[in-house]
Amino acid sequence: MSVLIAIPARYASSRYPGKPLAKLKGADGTEKSLIERSWDAALSVNGVDRVVVATDDTRIRDAAQAFGAEVVMTSPDCANGTERCAQAHTKLGGNFDIVVNLQGDAPLTPSWFIEDLVSDLNSDLIADVATPVLRCDGEALNGFLNDRAHGRVGGTTAVFDRNRYALYFSKEVVPFTSDQYAEGEDTPVFHHVGVYAYRPKALEEYVGWASGPLENLEGLEQLRFLENGRRILCTEVHAKGRKFWELNNPEDVPRLEVMMKEMGMR
Template sequence: MVIFLVVATDDDRIAESCRRFGADVVMTSESCLNGTERCQEALKKLKKRYDLVVNIQGDEPLIDPEIINGVVKILQAAPDAVFSTAVTALQPEDAMNPNRVKCVVSRKGYAIYFSRGLIPFNKSGKVNPDFPYLLHLGIQCYDAKFLDVYTSLPSSPLQLEEDLEQLKVLENGYKMKVIKVNHEAHGVDAPEDVEKIEAFMKERNID
């Protein structure tokens, strides 16, 4: 399903490392505030037309190819949405970790909100072990035309407060489809995560 894969970065070290294994690289400016803005700039530099753009964040080294296909298919099936993403079950130990972004989803499969705090948060102030909390994964799929719209919108209050780019989409009234998946490995959100991911890869013989 992937037509063209490119690494978009503003770091020469990343670019050189990727080129060594044959990756196509697009250099973007340091002024990009987030991955969505970086995708928009990279798409312009490619000077090619695509219907959809998938942003696989560099801190998600073990994202499953089926998840990539899933976010594409779910956006294609939702003409009222401009954006799609994926969530999986939140592990109890990550409930209060602000580096693990949580998500709540409507019954129709649209994102309601994303937060670094635990959502929903009950009045007892404790984690409910029986509630199916959701962890947001670092992958987004966009309607390519929406990328220009996104970058034209000013940063929104919720986006700035939570430092989450998805909130600018929701706060401006656009719809985002969410696919729920089973995914064991979380992303590299802090230095201590590197060791965990390396151990996970070694355990499963992933090079």
């Protein structure tokens, strides 16, 4: 089984322009760009044959090449990271068995999230795509609810059936619960971790489909698979004491820096 990790990165973001080049300070005060920290996260994953940054922007290309990354230039017409990964895979010859999309805004993604994801998809005979989900504790759920209460789009939540196939993903907090949870208490809400493992055929099909109403409303690229009847396997992963959060808004920078300091990440 051959595995490619592609890190899609674009400069033009409506919520956070230039986000891949935003600097994050580690526990020892070292500053690295978001794209470099995502590259470091990808290199820590076992069982991967190749890692590339997929971008359409020369500023990101130059920054990535400066720290030693391999870069694949993709079209500015790619609507999202999945389309960018599909194009990068094709440009590299299209010969990998599994393509992993490690989105460039999740530098705290532990290596075992991706390793578990690839293993899960490889052993499943039905799923076209796999993606990690992390059960929220009370602290994480309250962070989600606080973001929404203040009009910020924070993390994405996922709901899935008893066989772990996705039913829906949303930027709202789903499922609804009126219960109150203590800081370290498990909740029924799952945080969708923004990583995907695709079978190549699913990637090829994806770029041929028009975006649907749910994808357009939520702004979530994975909904295109569900709207076209494809199965997404939700792999439950465990933080093992690691903090996890994506960089969605400028306000997330200090939050991630605190987490990195607590975990001793340089």
